[in-house]
Amino acid sequence: MLKINNTPEGVRLNIRVQPRSSQNKICGVTDGAIKIKITAPPVDGEANQAVIKLLAQWLGVPRSNISIPKGETSKNKIVDIIGIDARWLENKINEYL
Numbered sequence: 785m786l787k788i789n790n791t792p793e794g795v796r797l798n799i800r801v802q803p804r805s806s807q808n809k810i811c812g813v814t815d816g817a818i819k820i821k822i823t824a825p826p827v828d829g830e831a832n833q834a835v836i837k838l839l840a841q842w843l844g845v846p847r848s849n850i851s852i853p854k855g856e857t858s859k860n861k862i863v864d865i866i867g868i869d870a871r872w873l874e875n876k877i878n879e880y881l
Contacts, residue, residue, distance in 0.1 A: 789870070795870050798862055
């Protein structure tokens with residue numbers, strides 16, 4: 785089950801990133817985190833920018849509303865998203881999966 789925490793501005797959630805994939809896509813929920821595959825390599829922040837871009841497109845929020853406060857150099861990251869709440873995100877994930 786995905787762990788989503790409400791924050792004063794939005795939500796905080798865990799993601800697991802697989803860089804250098806054949807395509808950019810959200811794969812589902814694994815071990816309490818959203819699994820994301822991206823084509824970018826984990827070099828010079830390219831993977832993080834690809835994750836932010838993919839999440840922004842999927843959720844319909846500006847890229848500036850998404851940040852990675854923890855795990856910038858790790859496959860396991862914590863992501864903050866401003867402007868949405870946990871219930872809305874849960875519904876979005878359930879629709880997608």
